Amino acid sequence: MSEGPQPASHDVLLIGGGLAGLRAAVAIAEANPALDVAVVSKVYPMRSHSVSAEGGAAGAIAEDDSLDEHAHDTVSGGDWLGDQDAIEAFIAEAPRELLQLEHWGCPWSRQPDGRIAVRPFGGMKNKRTWFAADKTGFHMLHALFQTTLKYEELVRYDEWFVTRLLVDDGRVQGVVAVELMSGEVQAIHAKAVVLATGGCGKVFPFTTNANINTGDGMSLAYRAGAPLKDMEMVQYHPTGLPFTGILITEAARAEGGYLVNKDGYRYLQDYDLGTPSPTPVLRSMELGPRDRLSQAFVHEVEKGRTADSPYGPVVHLDLRHLGAKVIEAKLPMVRELCLRYERIDPVTELVPVRPVVHYMMGGVHTDIHGATPLAGLYAAGETACVSINGANRLGSNSLPECLVFGARAGRAAAEYVASVGPSSAGIAAQVRDERRRVEALIGSDGTERVSALRDEMQATMEEAAGIYRTGPGMSKGADALGELQERMSGVRVGDSSRTFNTELVAALELANMLDIAQTMLHTGLQREESRGAHQRLDFPVRDDDRFLTHLLAYRDADGSARTEQLPVTITRWPPGERKYGR
């Protein structure tokens, strides 16, 4: 076992090169150019999953729009579980962040006179979603990444996989990471660490998420003693392509697409979502919130009104009436994806879709500055839970969230490191332990295959934590996960090469996913009510008396989860009924 070279050391280390991580990097460089900042990412930054976001980013700028309305939409969209102080801060800063990105070159779609164009989006009462055709995340990420290249002092660790946070003396002091190209397991010291590691859709079998979305940051924080918040809140997006799970953006409905069942009937009218109109009506029908639309699908299946596909029941997205011109101008990627992966042309044919795991409302618990309760640890983006999304995120709130809270976390970390001393001696032993753990995996001749364990975990989670859940179902799932955890100790990484060992990475990611899957079911069981994305057949109504509260999951020494409650912050919008289409 090698001791490795003298560890590198930085003031602030950002884990993640997506929108949140890179925005934090620039914020720090601007707040205090003297600080030594580095970005670690398991893929090259422009490969980060932010690149696949399609529909847009919300920021109230239109003359007939207001910050209050965006805030109210977000509060009610999240079924009152979002913290209203965080939401107000978010809504106030989002337009400026999107403008900042405009100044950095993001090719936002425009009105004829050259001003920013905005489009409608689900659950939003006004048009406020900025977009770059339907490759919004791609353009935002590339513009931001290219802007970071201006900062020559910014250090990047591209294709380094972080496996552990170093915590001593009550504060985070760096990480251990595997350099994929060489296979070296190395420590990187830092006075503060910002987790910007994105979502965890890969805990489920059918997801819009990329292969890299394995919730590593959530697991890193959890193992280091920081709590995870509202992990039961998993968003199903109503429109994924049946085999691949590739997302058909909500923008398709915002531009006027219909959802129809096998009889060609716009079934959403049967689920208290309004009455059909030929052109889109805000906060109504196809522009209702995602949780309600995905739930409606399940009822259509029960009524036998969905169509069959080789991959199970589907409904149809009808874009034909929009015509080729609108589809080409506003939804070129939707057309490209349908043609390529379904061999269907939405200009003339119906697109089969079904609900698909899309987004994690829960995550690493932070305050409105991105700080976790663990000194020196910050989190932002999808991996964090501030929370602005509550029990159900509105489409197009996530991209601006990455910018607003990425910048906030960066500034807070910059401020914190000014008062922090050098690293303590205790972390050397942790580095040795971690190096031993990771190196022992390489070439290990266990009997459990990574892909088989992963398949079982995913099937368990689909069964236990679907659109509708029950207490017994989640308990059964939790038991199954417990067994998988045990079998994980016999995992096989037959690949004994140090060089770009992707089997090792897959094993480490699986261990992370098992951790967070467990927290999802754990808090899911505790939340004995139905709110937003968490719908329980055994507790079908929202229960504000008992559960107008966040649930924090801590990891106990024996690896089990312990829950604490944290009241929701209400500022101006007392809990009320969610009304759509009426």
Add this chain to the structure above:
Amino acid sequence: MEGRSVSLTSKATIALRVARYRPETDDKPHFADYDVPLRKDWTVLDGLNHVKNELDPSLAFRWSCRMGICGSCGMNVNGAPKLMCETFLTDHAPGPVQVEPLNNFPVIRDLVVDITSFVQRLPQVKPWIIREEEKPVDEGEYLQTPEELEVFQQYSMCINCMLCYSACPVVGLDPHFIGPAAVALAERYDLDSRDEGTAERISLLSDHDGAFGCTFVGECTRVCPKGVDPAGAIQRYKLKAAQSSVLSMILPRGAR
């Protein structure tokens, strides 16, 4: 497209011939054959994942989005650079489908190449908005009409997949040539109505290592999966450089 009629449940298989190379044990790459299901909706990436999950977990390749946008999965399929997630097995039926790493980059292992040289070139073209004077963000957006956006849009579509570097004979011969996607990126900012950095970029790109390394082969544009047209960008760059005042400085070297 023949072959696409293969049904979902068919037991048909197709052979993948995959280049394998582990620096610790292999002197040079060799091929390994794997049979994978031939399904009409499977891409070559699905085939590779079948190998990894069911047959040989040690196979190393990069991928992430599986929807043609992250740029990770560029490899050679039957000799041509392609995105694995956009290339269907049925298009290569009855096989074998030969999968190799991209050309013109050192191979790290199996299908993974070292792209450090490419990534280091990006900052060299200063791909960010350069302005004499920056307007404060609070004063709002820089106006840009849809027509002005249209002018550079095509060049902003590059996903950094490097298929064009793999296809380019000049990249292969001259390791200093900055390459197609980097020139397209420079052009993307030059043509952006918000940018004033053209003069700076011209001085960086107008020597042999910049745009003038290109000998007009045009392979880059033919292989680009996103319609970026890097060859067109290089053409424009040469013209622009020739017209600019640095003409006298660059000609002797540019004409080499």
